[in-house]
Amino acid sequence: MTQGTASLGTRLVVAVGLVFVAVATFVVYDRLLREAPAPVFESDEEHFLYGSIGNESTDGIPYWVWLVLPRVFPDLLPGPGGYSTLGLLSKDGNDLPLGFSKVTIGYPRVAMNCAFCHVGSVRAEPGDLPTIVPGAPAHQVAAQRYTRFLMAAASDGRFTAANILGEINRNYRLSAVDRLLYRFIIIPETRARLLRLKEQTAWMDGRPDWGHGRADVLNPMRFHRLGRPVDSAIGTADMMPLWDMADREAQGLFWNGSQGTLMDAVVTSAIAAGTSRTWLDADTSKWEEADLLRVLRYVADLNAPAYPFAIDKALAAAGQPVFAAECAQCHATDTAASPRAVDTDRDRLAAWTADASAALDAFGARRDWKPAPFESGDHYAAVPLGGVWMRAPYLHNGSVPSLAALLEPPVTRPARFWRGYDVYDPDSVGFVSDGSEARRLGSLYDTSQAGNTNVGHNYGTSLSAEARRALLEYLKTL
Ligand code: HEC
Numbered sequence: 001m002t003q004g005t006a007s008l009g010t011r012l013v014v015a016v017g018l019v020f021v022a023v024a025t026f027v028v029y030d031r032l033l034r035e036a037p038a039p040v041f042e043s044d045e046e047h048f049l050y051g052s053i054g055n056e057s058t059d060g061i062p063y064w065v066w067l068v069l070p071r072v073f074p075d076l077l078p079g080p081g082g083y084s085t086l087g088l089l090s091k092d093g094n095d096l097p098l099g100f101s102k103v104t105i106g107y108p109r110v111a112m113n114c115a116f117c118h119v120g121s122v123r124a125e126p127g128d129l130p131t132i133v134p135g136a137p138a139h140q141v142a143a144q145r146y147t148r149f150l151m152a153a154a155s156d157g158r159f160t161a162a163n164i165l166g167e168i169n170r171n172y173r174l175s176a177v178d179r180l181l182y183r184f185i186i187i188p189e190t191r192a193r194l195l196r197l198k199e200q201t202a203w204m205d206g207r208p209d210w211g212h213g214r215a216d217v218l219n220p221m222r223f224h225r226l227g228r229p230v231d232s233a234i235g236t237a238d239m240m241p242l243w244d245m246a247d248r249e250a251q252g253l254f255w256n257g258s259q260g261t262l263m264d265a266v267v268t269s270a271i272a273a274g275t276s277r278t279w280l281d282a283d284t285s286k287w288e289e290a291d292l293l294r295v296l297r298y299v300a301d302l303n304a305p306a307y308p309f310a311i312d313k314a315l316a317a318a319g320q321p322v323f324a325a326e327c328a329q330c331h332a333t334d335t336a337a338s339p340r341a342v343d344t345d346r347d348r349l350a351a352w353t354a355d356a357s358a359a360l361d362a363f364g365a366r367r368d369w370k371p372a373p374f375e376s377g378d379h380y381a382a383v384p385l386g387g388v389w390m391r392a393p394y395l396h397n398g399s400v401p402s403l404a405a406l407l408e409p410p411v412t413r414p415a416r417f418w419r420g421y422d423v424y425d426p427d428s429v430g431f432v433s434d435g436s437e438a439r440r441l442g443s444l445y446d447t448s449q450a451g452n453t454n455v456g457h458n459y460g461t462s463l464s465a466e467a468r469r470a471l472l473e474y475l476k477t478l
């Protein structure tokens with residue numbers, strides 16, 4: 001009898017214990033791991049701007065933490081104004097800047113998508129609101145500084161659960177369970193992850209800064225995603241526009257013309273941006289509805305934006321034959337010109353290695369989505385010049401601020417200038433690259449640094465002043 005009661009008691013304890021474990025497991029699963037379907041956007045454009053590319057599980061930052069970091073660490077940003085001071089753009093009615101997706105995996109997480117580096121802004125006057133051009137190179141974004149901001153915050157003594165929760169509390173009331181999870185798991189884990197990232201990206205510190213509108217997408221791919229040993233290569237390149245892609249496919253995509261189809265370039269870019277293999281498997285099995293296919297469709301239809309300021313038509317007409325004589329042999333869109341040597345800075349060419357190519361091949365082994373080998377390529381592509389006005393600064397390393405400067409011999413091109421300001425200068429055809437606002441908002445580009453030289457591409461530099469002016473006007477019409 002006594003024994004029976006005891007065993008009933010034991011059974012009860014065990015049962016209660018099991019229920020507790022089950023509830024706790026469910027809560028942990030539900031609040032930390034359960035993946036909710038990514039939000040579906042109506043238009044392909046919104047999908048491009050805010051949609052997920054499947055990197056939240058690898059690189060995502062808890063939304064609430066991400067939201068308050070600029071308020072906890074305003075001193076780690078270039079100025080007041082939060083993420084916008086890094087050149088991130090916003091549109092009314094969305095809580096995230098362009099180039100960020102939000103997906104709930106246990107808790108809402110944000111990660112960058114293609115638009116982070118592929119949406120540009122332009123203004124005629126400092127007082128204007130920026131015109132947002134999807135698909136344009138994000139010349140105004142300080143991508144490296146963004147990552148460095150997150151890592152600096154994590155390294156700072158103020159990155160504590162108490163500080164961060166206190167700040168979150170001003171916006172949003174987390175439930176008691178969530179508060180516990182944020183305090184003891186999510187915030188410490190985020191900090192640990194960012195500190196690991198800091199170690200992983202220590203290689204960046206020994207190389208020139210990217211500055212605004214440039215990114216090294218090759219080295220993170222080689223060192224982090226593909227586990228290649230860290231070497232001294234500099235892969236920093238100007239961000240590229242995503243319009244007129246059919247013309248680009250013909251000559252090979254990326255600055256070194258290394259990939260032949262847009263789909264392969266999209267998949268490779270996603271892998272570089274942290275998209276997981278599991279996500280790629282699941283996504284590509286959805287065929288027509290696949291998220292990456294939607295990105296591809298959107299990009300494939302993008303046309304170069306027309307020059308938004310006045311054009312002197314007569315002068316532009318006089319520039320057309322100059323273009324035909326001096327430039328068309330490489331840049332005309334109807335000749336799928338193969339890449340040619342033009343003696344510009346070679347660092348970017350050396351940054352993609354045969355062993356990385358093999359590792360990428362192995363990464364996609366037996367998968368339908370496996371991109372064709374990403375070749376090293378030993379020449380830069382002579383890109384088609386549609387929307388060339390919005391491709392500034394120029395050349396693969398973004399070493400020349402304007403088209404007027406590109407038509408000067410390298411010795412007289414600016415040796416130092418500021419990148420990142422989005423007010424346009426129609427005279428030089430490029431963004432304003434000096435002056436107090438350009439200095440305040442942008443970053444200094446120094447052509448004496450490794451990978452940054454502005455040599456080569458001497459075409460048009462010996463033209464008469466008149467022919468050069470006409471050519472410059474004609475280039476605005478492309
Ligand atoms: C961190 C910034 C960054 C992100 C994020 C990014 N890209 Fe890029 N993208 C670049 C840079 C830089 C280049 C030039 C790379 C090179 O050749 O060195 C580039 C090149 C490309 C090209 C080649 C264009 C051409 O004319 O050859 C395509 C296509 C492209 N990106 C698509 C994408 C897609 C799709 C995504 C999202 C899945 C994406 N990118 C995400 C920075 C980025």
Ligand code: HEC
Pocket residue numbers: 255323326327328329330331339340341342344345380381382383385388391393394395396397403406457459460475
């Ligand atoms: C022999 C081939 C060749 C000729 C001729 C040529 N280019 Fe280029 N051009 C290239 C190559 C290759 C690149 C890429 C170089 C790099 O990025 O380092 C390039 C890059 C450019 C860029 C930079 C594009 C960007 O997005 O940054 C512009 C602008 C340009 N050329 C304009 C011209 C003009 C204008 C002429 C005529 C005066 C001309 N090119 C003549 C081969 C040529």
